[in-house]
Amino acid sequence: MLTPVTDADGAPFWEYAARGELRVQACADCGEPRFPPRPCCPHCRSFASEWRPVPGRGRVWSYVVPHPPLLPGYAEQAPYNVVVVELAEHPRIRLVGNVVAHAGARLDSVDPGRLRIGARVRAVFSGGLPQWVLA
């Protein structure tokens, strides 16, 4: 399985995720959240940023169900779902992830037939990655 190849801007996201916290980068001057992380605020051009805790509630914006050929670790769990989740508090912040039966469950642990665009989901954490369960 692939682990995130982080960069300086993205590393805090993964450090918080490893502690079971969902945080997004926000401008420390104008307060606008932004994703993916980057050095400078595109709204006010401030270089000051902070990592703001978010409650981890969202809705499915879209989803796909990949089938092989896939990398071995993924092929073994296919077909599975990959979702884009729109955060309830910040609808323009969308996170790619997987809807699973419970934290740490396999990628194919939820029947893709149960997924719908607009479905409510809640963040859980496993192995340093945020995952989502149906709320």
Next chain:
Amino acid sequence: MAAPGRAPGIKDAVAIVGIGQTAFARRLAEDERTLACRAVLAALDDAGIAPGEVDALASYTMEDTDEVELAKAVGFGDLTFFGKVGYGGGGSCATVAHLAAAIACGQATVGVAWRSRKRGSGPRPWTNTTAQLPTPAQWTRPFGLLRPADEVAMLARRYMHEYGVTRDHLFNVALACRNRANQNPAAVMYDRPLTREMYMTSRWISEPLCLYDNCLETDGALACVVVGRERARDCRQRPVYVHAAAQGLPAQHHGMVNYWTDDPLTGPAWTAARHLWRQSDLTPRDVDVAQIYDAFTPLIPLSLEGYGFCARGEGGAFTERGALETGGRLPVNTGGGGLGEAYVHGFNLITEGVKQLRGTSTAQVPGAATCLVTAGEDVPTSALLLRS
């Protein structure tokens, strides 16, 4: 007249005067560099221009043959302009745009653009698990969103949900490309007709996209030659003028995983189109035939909207009643496109546009005088408006 604050531009200042290609196949024996040389020499021969006269080169990324190797192998003269456009399949039309700009402002006189790939028999970029990936991959690949097909399928699902686009609409796209490939002896799918039943029962690649929503994996190379309009009149072939050219990288765009802008369903095509039409004497209604980048079927309805052939959300409905077929409202991808002729990162769409305006396409649109050619939607893109 140029728009206020804009230079006069490149309108009809240059023409494509030569095109060349190798065979297309799942597997070719020769390596990429050899194929590139063959395509470039064929294009120069088509134009009637000696390799020693070439002084400008343009290519796009994911091209392993570099300028030094190509120039040395085929014996170009001294080069005074060379550039490489980023973002893979979004760069195809931009190569011609860059040559046009260089020639129009006197930086060079004879330009060559090319693409050589062994994607049919070579490795696929997404299978690499060890190399440092581009930054956005940290937000997608760990979750199993691994391949371009998965990334585009995510947008396609949302697009289908918002606008009622159906798999039948995507089939219309796949069928139009395949039907044109069935008329083109050079196409990989020349003798392989497609039916609705084959489409609807084919295996999934990434739901909602099935096998036939995905382009071919092809070995092959193509090239074209660009010169100024004066010089073009003396060349062997009828000139095909670059009427307008554009690139597009929208504000806050994120590459193929463009899920984070306010409106991910209006991608780079919209940005490129605004600039393209602003420079042009033509409107979408004046376009006789279009070559629209088709790595995946949903890119065509999205592009039809972006380039203004229909309103937002109407791209699926536009494909109904044979609109994309020969004799339809807008015949597309008349050589078969990436879905049916060859997937060579869209360069075959440029050469097919030239063939249409020369009157030599295997699926000729009678009297075609204008052709839109586009590069990949979803990635920073480019487009050409060609006319005879």
